[in-house]
Amino acid sequence: MWPGDVVRVGAVGLRTRPMRAFLSALGIAIGIAAMVAVVGVSSSSRADLDRALAALGTNLLTVSPGSTLTGEKAQLPLESEAMVGRIAPIRDVSAIGLLDDAKVYRTGEMPETETKGIAAYAARTDLREAIGAELRSGAWLNAATGSFPATVLGSAAADRLGIGHAGPDVQVLIGGRWFTVIGILDRAPLAPELDTAALVGWPAAQAGLGFDGHPTTIYTRSQDASVEDVRDVLGATANPEAPNEVEVSRPSDALAARKAAGEAFTGLLLGLGAVALLVGGVGVANTMVISVLERRSEIGLRRSLGATRGQVRTQFLAESLLLSALGGVGGAVIGALVTSIYALYQGWPVVIPAWAVAGGVAATLVIGAMAGLYPAVRASRLSPTEALATT
Structure with a gap:
C-alpha cells in the first residue's frame, strides 16, 4: 500500500472508537508533557541563573576565619x-x-x-x-x-x-x-x-x-x-x-552546586515522566489488543478479499503509531505551554530545548511501535476462516 493509504486505513480504528483512542492517547500525552515540562522548567531556571551570574560576575571570592588547631573559632x-x-x-x-x-x-x-x-x-x-x-x-x-x-x-x-x-x-x-x-x-x-x-x-x-x-x-x-x-x-x-586558619570560598561554587542539585532533581522527575510514558504505552498496547479481538470479522473479510498478512500487520501497526503520535504531539504542546506559563510567572526566560520536544515525540513513536507490534502480528496470523467463524 502507498503511505497515504496506510495512514487512511490506520486511522479507521481511531475514528470508529474516538473515546477509547482519546483516553489511550491521553496516557501517552501525560508522560510526554511531564518530560517536556520538567526539561523546560529546569532549562528556564538554569538560564535565569546563568543570566544572574553573567550580570553579577563569577569573580567574587570571600575570605573568612576558619578554626584553630584546638578547634576554636579563629x-x-x-x-x-x-x-x-x-x-x-x-x-x-x-x-x-x-x-x-x-x-x-x-x-x-x-x-x-x-x-x-x-x-x-x-x-x-x-x-x-x-x-x-x-x-x-x-x-x-x-x-x-x-x-x-x-x-x-x-x-x-x-x-x-x-x-x-x-x-x-x-x-x-x-x-x-x-x-x-x-x-x-x-x-x-x-x-x-x-x-x-x-x-x-x-x-x-x-x-x-x-x-x-x-x-x-x-x-x-x-x-x-x-x-x-x-x-x-x-x-x-x-x-x-596562620594561613591554615583561613577559609577561602567562592559563592559562585555554591550556585554551581545548586545547579547540580537541580540537574539531579530533573533526572528524578524525568524518571517519573518515563514511568508515566511506559504506563501510557501499556494503555496503547491494551487498546490495540482489544481492537484486534473486536475486529476479527473485519480482519477475516480483508483476508478473504485478498489482503496479505503484511498488509494487515501494517494496518494495525500504523494505527498504533498514529495513536502514539497523537499523544506525543499533544503532550509536547501541553508541556511547552506549562513551561511557558510557569517561566513567565517566575520571571524567567522561556527555554524549551528542541531535543526535548523531538526526543519526546520520537519516544512515543518507539513506544507505539513496541506496543502495537504484538497485536499487529497477532492480527496478521488470523486465518480468514477462523476470523469469519467468529462473526
Whole structure:
C-alpha cells in the first residue's frame, strides 16, 4: 500500500472508537508533557541563573576565619583587609564584621529569644559595589551615615521585621540602641548571608556596639583570568602567621552546586515522566489488543478479499503509531505551554530545548511501535476462516 493509504486505513480504528483512542492517547500525552515540562522548567531556571551570574560576575571570592588547631573559632587580623587589597589582580575589596552580641528587634517589647534569625554586621561603605547588590528601597551607607545610628536591612531581614520601605521614621533596635532604617537591599545571590542581616557603618559599630574591628568576611573582586591564582594566595595573604586558619570560598561554587542539585532533581522527575510514558504505552498496547479481538470479522473479510498478512500487520501497526503520535504531539504542546506559563510567572526566560520536544515525540513513536507490534502480528496470523467463524 502507498503511505497515504496506510495512514487512511490506520486511522479507521481511531475514528470508529474516538473515546477509547482519546483516553489511550491521553496516557501517552501525560508522560510526554511531564518530560517536556520538567526539561523546560529546569532549562528556564538554569538560564535565569546563568543570566544572574553573567550580570553579577563569577569573580567574587570571600575570605573568612576558619578554626584553630584546638578547634576554636579563629580570627582574622585587623590588617587582613588591607593586606588582601595589595594583591595585584584584585580590583575591589570590602568587608563585614559580625556583631555577636547585637540582637535585632522590631520593638523593645520582643522577647530576647525572638531574633528571627537576623544577624547584625558592621559593613564598609563600598560593600554594595563589591557584591553587586541592588537596593530595593532607600539609600546605602556612606561616609556620613556610616558614623551615625543608621542601618540597611537585607531583603529577608526586612520581611521578617515587617518593614516594607526605608524612611526616617522607621527604626529597629540593634544591640539595645535604636537605628534608623535608611535602606533595604534586594536579594543578594552571591552573598546570601546578607539577606538576613542588619548592616551598620563600621565607625558606628565600633563606637556604639562594641565592635573590635576584626572582619569576619572579606569580599574581593578579581580580574576574571586571575581568579584561581588569587584564590591560591588569599589565605596566606589574609593571615600570614596562620594561613591554615583561613577559609577561602567562592559563592559562585555554591550556585554551581545548586545547579547540580537541580540537574539531579530533573533526572528524578524525568524518571517519573518515563514511568508515566511506559504506563501510557501499556494503555496503547491494551487498546490495540482489544481492537484486534473486536475486529476479527473485519480482519477475516480483508483476508478473504485478498489482503496479505503484511498488509494487515501494517494496518494495525500504523494505527498504533498514529495513536502514539497523537499523544506525543499533544503532550509536547501541553508541556511547552506549562513551561511557558510557569517561566513567565517566575520571571524567567522561556527555554524549551528542541531535543526535548523531538526526543519526546520520537519516544512515543518507539513506544507505539513496541506496543502495537504484538497485536499487529497477532492480527496478521488470523486465518480468514477462523476470523469469519467468529462473526
